[in-house]
Amino acid sequence: MVKNKVIVVGNGMVSHKFCEKLSEKSKNFAISVFGEEKHPAYDRVNLSKYLDGVAAEALYLDEESWYGEQGIRLHLNKRITHIDLENKLVYTQRGETAAYDYLILATGSSPFVPEIQGREKNGVLVYRTFDDLDKLRMFASRARHAMVLGGGLLGLEAAKGLLDLGVEAPGVLEFAPRLMPRQIDSAGSRVLAEKLEAMGMKVHLGKQAVEITGKDRIDGVRFADGSWLPADMLVVSAGIQPRDELARQAGLQVGPRGGIVVNEFMQTSHPDVYAIGECALFENTVFGLVAPGYDMAGVAAANLCGEKKAFSGADSSSKLKLAGVELASFGNPFGSRSVVFEDGNRGIYKRINLSADGTKLTGGILVGDASQYNMLLQTVANALPVPENPEELILGSKGTKAASQAAGLDMLPESAIICSCEGVTKGRLIEAIGEGCETFDALKTCTKAGTGCSGCVPLVKDILADTMKKQGKYIRKSVCEHFPYSRQELYDLIKIHEIKSYDEVLDSFGKGEGCEICKPIIASILASLWNEMVLQRGNDIAQDSNDRFLANIQRGGTYSVVPRIPGGEITPEKLIVIGKIARKYDLYTKITGAQRIDLFGAHLNDLPLIWEELIAAGFESGHAYGKAxxxxxxxxxxxxxxxxxxxxxxxxxxxxxxxxxxxxxxxxxxxxxxxxxxxxxxxxxxxxxxxxxxxxxxxxxxxxxxxxxxxxxxxxxxxxxxxxxxxxxxxxxxxxxxxxxxxxxxxxxxxxxxxxxxxxxxxxxxxxxxxxxxxxxxxxxxAYRCEWKTAVETPEIRRRFVHFVNSPEEKDPSVAFQPLREQKMAGAWPDQNDR
Amino acid sequence: METVTETSWFLACRVEDTIPNGGVCVKRDDEQIALFYFSRQDRWYAVQNECPHRRQMALSRGMVGTAGEEPKVACPFHKMQFSLASGECLSGGECRLKTYRVKVADGNVFISKN
The missing domain is CATH 3.30.413.10 (Sulfite Reductase Hemoprotein, domain 1)
Structure with a gap:
């Protein structure tokens, strides 16, 4: 049969989700995707990780080959410049044409740069793509006064990015009197600002920028109040502007302030043309979050397949982690009849708002601790009654925590949307559990719940546990795919059967070859039960890396050595021994937080020699490498x-x-x-x-x-x-x-x-x-014996402390150090791009 | 199209030098190769010793295991996992390990030269 041709313009997260949904639903479409960037769709939500050194490729949602495997033609580096609605054609910047039966506009948005005088100056940057971040990195390396315009989510992410790049005291300029004005209130903003300032940012509120000063290059920002601050780079993060220029040009209906107008089926004013994600305008709203975008992708895919699925809008409830600070805002964050909790000491602020009669929750704000977000969101979304003492919602009840939580789950109707990215309801989860999805992984694969932003994962797990319990089933918290037992069950089995080695445990109770999860768990149980030397009976291969070499692996592949200094008491003679050994083996020495001395930079081959000398002087292993x-x-x-x-x-x-x-x-x-x-x-x-x-x-x-x-x-x-x-x-x-x-x-x-x-x-x-x-x-x-003593005295254990099996005397030539004050430190992580 | 070429081998070590269900590092000129022995299935695997994630010479010190039928190793640094059969990254990364063939004769372990 002839396949319907679908062209997707744009290759961002929502475009990728659309491709995934449509190719999953039907094989009757020939899909082509055009992206203007050179990268395939990537995880823009986590874009700041790129500044942290994560490779661009690691942020790709799927490899380029994935598209081919789905039968999708991916065109990168190709911008669509023109749509011919009448002849159903699109044109690329190189003049190529492609015909469609259905056109999906997933063009996303661009950063909104307000019309401030001087905004074209060199050093005024935006924060949206890899290319933007490359530029930012370049400027940051020389910046003395870096500023971010906009104290919203993206602005703060950008400021954190600058901080990670080593820029000192990046400033955040916000027009409103508080940070994240759309999500949180003044008190929440105050707690957040304190945390950010403690991290090294400088927050300027109520500052309206009116001019960017400098010749060709920015040297400062002038404000409406007449004040001026120096700035040699300015990252503008003042909101988003839907990319609707193609639609506008083609004559599709767009909103007065931008955005391609769509109906509940994601159709634009032309029924064969759809718009999804940040470029779409639904009921006068542009949704700048990924969850509603994914939802739109699903709706558009369903409608192409003939299902009449409708998009019902979304609120801007969201939970995120910003510079390590948990933040959430849900329902109407600014409602009245509020219950507020603030712990200035720990930097926690929580606010919930109640309906006029005090029986329903309407919304709220969480700063510093957002662990209750999922349940609160559900309470709003499903209009659940609030407890007699509403503060229990944010403080927890005095009674047992588990009981109150189970009661909360019971209150949720079957129709409650648990995973908003994939639109999975509580009823669907319970149904899937009934059909045999009795582990989280199985449930995730079967329903797709938790595969998007993963914010709902704790709630999905709670529902799984609760449902299993109600069905009278024992919940198996099995440690991994190789053992259908929990740690406690394994502990009892190993104890009753008096088993002493990992291999025997695997042969008796497990399957496969084990993995990096079950091995250390069982190794730890064996050690806890029998206290035998951890490297004997073949248990060495089941130990976590540090336990396996009785030392802590450090950057570059050398190890650190911590002799036991009980209670922190040490004789001058022993101090001298440590000093001599450190000098002999060229080790960096530092006093630890635990009143001991850590010796860094030891080659694997040197560990037994070092310990021989330490033991001769009366030292024992400090177990700094062990769960001990x-x-x-x-x-x-x-x-x-x-x-x-x-x-x-x-x-x-x-x-x-x-x-x-x-x-x-x-x-x-x-x-x-x-x-x-x-x-x-x-x-x-x-x-x-x-x-x-x-x-x-x-x-x-x-x-x-x-x-x-x-x-x-x-x-x-x-x-x-x-x-x-x-x-x-x-x-x-x-x-x-x-x-x-x-x-x-x-x-x-x-x-x-x-x-x-x-x-x-x-x-x-x-x-x-x-x-x-x-x-x-x-x-x-x-049964205690110093395990380093056993290690140096037992030839078959000692011979494993070499780098090359076929050249035991030779140390790892890739190890590198660099000088640090009068000592040294590990060489930097090697550059990942220079190969 | 596949070209058939004669594999050339070098002697890595003796079987008794290796660690059942674990790894050792073999030096060949300037190259470091991680050699693993799965004793239950009597299978051998060899891959580059460098973990491509942070470029550390560490895979031979990693923990081995299986995911389903797939033999794998987890890097001791950040637990990135790689298939020992294909070299593919199993933790969602783009990188891939170079793999080598292994054969055993008379208690000697040989690794393919490329």
Whole structure:
């Protein structure tokens, strides 16, 4: 049969989605796509990653070959300059013509540059394509005063890009009195601005630029209030302008302020011509987000296939991460009857707006923590009733978190759109789960939910878990495709069957060859259960890279070495040994945050030699490379300090020496402080001990890092022996039940009943496990041996510490260093384009 | 059209020098080649040792495994994954590894010269 010819003008994200949808639905179309850029469609949402060093190719939505595989002809570097509606032809800039039966305009938008005097000057840039970013990079390398015009989403992304390029204090100029004026309110803007300024940006609000000054090249910006700021580059990010020039020229109807007018089927004023994405004007609105664009692509594809699918508009609800700050705005962000929560300390601002009678949610704003976005959006979209105390929506209820969440899911009607990119409803998800999609991956493949912006993934997972539970099915949190078991199930199986090697576990309970997910999980379980040397019994190949070479791999392929310095106490003799070794092997030395000394830049071949010398001087492995006990930090305590209540150093030494080598689902850090002044920062550790007049207070499940969280008080005024007993129980409970790579803080956050439940288990022995756990801990600790000692003394392990198997003496010649003050650092990442 | 050419080989190492279900790095002049042995299936794979993502000589130290039937290795630096059969990047990247053929005779492991 003769195929209908479809021509798509433009090759951006929406164009790509259209191609995907249409070729998936029907093979009866011959599709040709014309893009004016030299790149095939790329992920413009994540464009700023390009400034971060990600290759352009890595941002392509699909390789060029994908189009061919779908039977689509892709023409890059070809701009369509003219449409002949009567004869159904398009013309390229080179005068070539192509005929169509249906024409899809997906021409997108261009950056809107307001008519400011001097805007043509050299150094005035925009931010939309790879080419734009290349220019920006060039100017940024010489810029002393870089400015961004526009404090909206794109403007802030551009400012972050400048910061990443090493530009000092890039300025953000916003006409409105607040940042992101369309999405957030003044209070939200204030919290956001503080965070951005802390990162090094300079925010100027209420500034209306009237002139760009300078001769040929920009040297500053003058404002309506008469003030002037120096600027040697200006990135204009003041909004978008639909690319409707082709449509306009062809005589298609366009809006008074731009945009190609379309109906609900995405048809323009000419029924065979469609417009989708940012160039389309639907009910007087241009949608500048990707989700509605994808939605339009689906609608247009469906209509071409004869289905009468309609686009129903979209609101501008969105969640994003800007310069590391989570932001969300949903429904009507500026409604009245608001409930507001602000934590100036952590930089969190949340606002929800209620209907006049206070029973429905109408919209809101989240800055700094947008974890509740999905549920709030659903509450608005489906007009769910709000709880009696609406603040629970943003603060969480006092009761158990899991229960309130499940109740929230139940309230959602089947028609609730969960994945707006793909238009997948809750009903469709439940149906697919019923048909056997019982893992997230299966559900994703079958329904396409979560394949777009992936913002709905947590909610899809919750619905999966909830539905499975309701169907009386046990939810398999299987670790990966090779094992149909959760970590906890594997832990029990390996324990009951007393298995000691990864290969045996795979042969007994798994299939295939394993992978980088299950191997380290099982290696960690084996180490937690038996505490055998991790490189024996063939378990070396199952260890994460750092565990496999008992050192931390660094840029360039060398390793860092961290000897254990318990409690941070070290003799002058040992300091001298470390200094001598560092000098001999030419290592960069630095004091770590954990009161130890890190030696960087060791060649793989040198590791056994270095450790031989360290061990001879009485050092042991510090396990800095392992998911294991790291350090027990201490302040000097009562032995010297005039405030000290207890001997914190001696207790830290006792605790560190007790648990050294203990492997767990994630790393474990600890500290002991000699008094409530807390110089050892014990409340940021997995378990922290603080001296009191009568003994020790024990805190658990604290965390520094990405999501800092204070530890919570588990028990007070303990004697040393009881304190250790509680830690034994706490750690065994954690090791046995935590999910892979879950720190104690997250483990506790997920625990029903929280700290009260944990206290009941550890202190009151509510599970009746205390005696068994204490016994198991004794066995584990009894099996401790410094693994570096075993490694250097065991020839079959030691011979693996070489770079070339066929030239064992030779070090990796690709390793390079560069000088740094009086020491050195790893060479830069090699350029990825110079090959 | 396929041209049939005689493959030429070089001696990489002895079988007992390799690591079952793991990798070693082989030097050939200025080239670094990662050699992997999947002992359950008795299959050998060789690819360039350099991970094209950040150009680190590290793939021989990566963890091997399978995705379905596809044999793969994950780079220790940023967990980029590559098929050991085709060299294709399985983490959505554009890059591809150079692959080599491997044969074993009398306990010696040979890798193709190109």
């Amino acid at each position: 006990l790291r350090t027990v930090k201490s302040c000097v305590g009562s032995t010297w300090c005039r405030f000290g209540l207890q001997d914190s150093v001696s207790f830290a030494l006792e605790v560190e020496n007790r648990y050294k080598g203990l492997r767990a689902p994630h790393k474990i850090k600890s500290a002991v402080s000699g008094c409530a002044r807390e110089c050892a920062e014990a409340q940021s550790k997995d378990f922290g001990i603080i001296a009191t007049e009568r003994g020790w207070n024990l805190f658990v499940c604290g965390n520094g890092g990405l999501k800092p969280q204070h530890a919570q008080l588990l028990a007070t005024d303990l004697d040393s022996e009881t304190c250790i007993r509680y830690i034994d129980r706490f750690l065994m409970f954690y090791i046995q039940t935590a999910d892979p790579l879950t720190r104690t803080a997250t483990w506790l956050n997920k625990m029903d009943g929280g700290i009260d439940y944990l206290r009941n288990v550890v202190v009151n022995d509510s599970l009746g496990m205390a005696a068994e756990w204490e016994k198991e801990m004794e066995c584990l600790l009894g």
